[in-house]
Amino acid sequence: MKFTYNWLKDFVDIRLPAEELADKLTMAGLEVRSLEAKDGDFVFDIEITSNRPDWLSVVGVAREAAAITNSKLKIQSLKSTSGSQSLSPQPKTSFKIEIEDKKDCPLYTAKIIRDVKIRPSPEWLSKRLEMVGCRSVNNIVDIINYIMFTYGEPMHAFDLDKLDSDKIFIRRAKKYEKITSIDDQERVLEQDILVIADKEKPVAIAGIMGGKDTEVDGSTKNVLLEAAIFNLIVIRQGKRKLGMQSESAYRFERGIDYETARNASWQATRLIEELCAGKCVLAEESGLPAPKKTKVNLSLDHTGKLLGVNITSSRVKSILGNLGFAVSFKSKGVFSVETPLSRQDVKADVDLIEEIARVYGFENVPVTLPAVKPQVSAYTDTDRVYLIKSILISLGLSEIISYSLISKDLLKGMGQYSLVEIRNPLSKEQEVLRPTIIPGILKAIAVNLNQKQSFIGIFEISKIFSAGKDNPREDIALAIGISGVKSWLFSQGQIKDEQGLLHIKGIISTLLERLGINDYKFVLSPDKSVDIFVNKELTGRASRVIKETLDNFDIKNKEVFIAELYLGRIINLVNLNRKFSSLPVYPSISRDISVVVKKEISVDALLDEIKANAGALLREAKVIDYYQGKQIPDGSRGLTFSCVYRSEERTLTEEEVNSAHLLTLEVLKNKFQAQLR
């Protein structure tokens, strides 16, 4: 909200430099966004919190400024212009206000102003409005705006002669009723929008904008001046439905009180008469009785305990008094505080405590530390996820974060998902909650391929979502994506390592083992993707990304490999307990097996056979090398296994090992037609 320093000074006797006042206002909760010196005055622009509609007026800010600087207020409230005699009885005018539902409009005041002379405003008035960015129109419109900025009550002036009756109605709109608002837009109203109407038609959208047909213009002779209170929820909903915003709606949806509405109506009337712009001949009012002022009990002891500082009883009394609260003594250490109607935000003692602290100054509250009671701090899932991330980065992958909201298009060809859709997305890119992280991974890979990264290894851990019968499901997942060639510079020179599914397998195996999960298996499924079983249950899948999908992400001429795991299941299986097993006492004997076998024969099958036949002394069997090339016939490959034999009771002799080992070789030969090399 904007105001000028001189405008403020009309209502408070204050002599601080403008910058100093700006600082004080900011530190009291009226954050000064900008302060600008202009034409011998200063324009303040302050940010108002939604709980303080009373600050949307110069007098509201003046009250605050008076309280924080201990200055004298100069605000006078009017109950009439200058006594009832100012209402000239002639000619006798009759005017009726009819409110359909007084909950929609708890107060409607109407003033009939006759003999209106429309002309430009005096310079002081038009200049003040222009200083705060409001265009000067004519004396009547300017006065209404000036009063709104000064007192916070939005008002409206109708050309009385353009209304077709001496009765005004405040009612909900009928279906398909139309109105052209003063911004020249024709608007079709819905049933629940509140309007001001004459007998025939709506003449204003209540609290939001007036109608073009009944607008005050150069030929206006008589005016109906409206100052009302409208139900803030009704205004808010109406504004949203119509997609409209106005200074008026901004104030009504935050709440206006009786004192403000009535006072502003009389202040405007007086100013109209003072500027010889017309004469008030009738004042009508309808609505509900004003609500009772609330009383709140405030304990000084509680105030001190909540803030951590003791503020004296006299200081508390003066702070609240300056802010317009009526403070009376209730019992020892307890005040009874009556709230002005303009302060509907104050409902309980904590609200008063905030007022006291604000004016006392947050900076004057000491700094203390609470006594923390130590609590058992268990190893949580948050810690487990962090451990998983640390393992993955140690394996050369970088963590990404991508959007949980995506477009359905990105899921094309990725399988069937039951999607959780968003009711109010801003764009197609936010239409569903993602059921898989893979699109995020592929988008990131596409971005980095565009940057000519030769190797990309990334992962993300986040929630994935799917529609359930009664509730949507939310699960935690891990996705990994790799692409390109990793170059290593070893002492032998450069080694180029083209990424593939085995790299994915290596990452996941290492991860699981580090997490203490040893029962896992990678199984090739008919569609060439790889099912990942953990503790015998399907827990994830890895695959080479198909071309159609790559096209969808604009990835050209590159192979991409991905995996996604249900991390929730893995987190539950994490076992970081370790048990020491004694180091072997007796030496082991190691034997290598080098064979050439048909390509279709899997390493798993060979290893199973080795383990089944090598006898109880075999401790470990693994592939240590594999090769294809000139020496190996087409359709075959060479494999080298290392077998380690050991007894825990004695030193093994070569003979014992040889017999087990030869048996194994024999079986491999017979079963797989393996050729020994």
Added chain:
Amino acid sequence: MDIEAIKKQIESDIQNISSSEGLEEARFKYLGRKGVLAQLTATIPSLPAQERAVFGQQANILKDKIANLILEKEKLFGSPASGAMQESVDIGMPGVSQEVGKLHPITRVIDEICNIFLRMGFQVVEGPEIETEYNNFSGLNIPLEHPSRDAFDTFYLKDYEKLLLRSHTSPVQVRAMKSRKPPLAIVVPGRVYRPDAVDASHLFMFNQIEGLMVDEGIKFSDLKGILEVFARSVFGEDIKMRFRPHFFPFTEPSAEVDISCIICKGRGCPVCGRKGWLEILGSGMIHPNVLRNVGYDTKKYSGFAFGMGIERIVMLKYGINDIRLFFENDLRFLRQF
């Protein structure tokens, strides 16, 4: 075979060696896999049982002796083998190493902030991203149809009435307090969502950290103390802080917290809008209505809460000027942290 004789022979042999090559030969000849010593030990099983132990012992002593002699001789020749190795290394070559990945800067800062609070006795708690209207709003004293909801503009789900994407991490306050009794001191990191148009400082998804402490006698001055420890730990000992009154429906009194601009040290620069101050978080004493909603006795317990946007903290900390960089996942960006 007479071990003594063999020993004498070998000793004189080694004495006569005059080059490091010769030394290598001798090493191979005596200590190699099929060397003299190996042959000697191989005869042990064939000896009478009572002689084996003595013979084995003598063979071992001999082996040590030879090894020592070779070592001594090696020193004379200035251990040419290892010397040659040193000469051939160009230490300007890149070291042989494995490249490790990087954590996302947001993860790093979340972890850093959580650790500050963990050291002060807080616990880390997380909650779901799909929330109920109650936990996101009503339970936090944010009434339906109130302008205060504007600030928490929200994505709603299509087929589930009253379910939404949490617009802040505060609903986890409600969950944590409902499931536990005071004393309670928690921090809550997580993703939140708001339908904001995307620009250099706004996104429709971002991360927050929420903090909460409830116990008997918790006061506003404690909030100031805890947040001061936090801000100094993250931004440095010499920063200044200020608490500005503000409005949040779930706290009363409420305060926004500014730190002196870490770029210009409070003198005023474009980053702080020439104000010298940077807003970093919102905070306040938990509104009694919120405590009542979770069934806490407001006569006995009080507490404070605070919340901040992680991206803003990361941007200030690392001098990042565009929030969109966080989710584009350009490795040239991610590898900087």
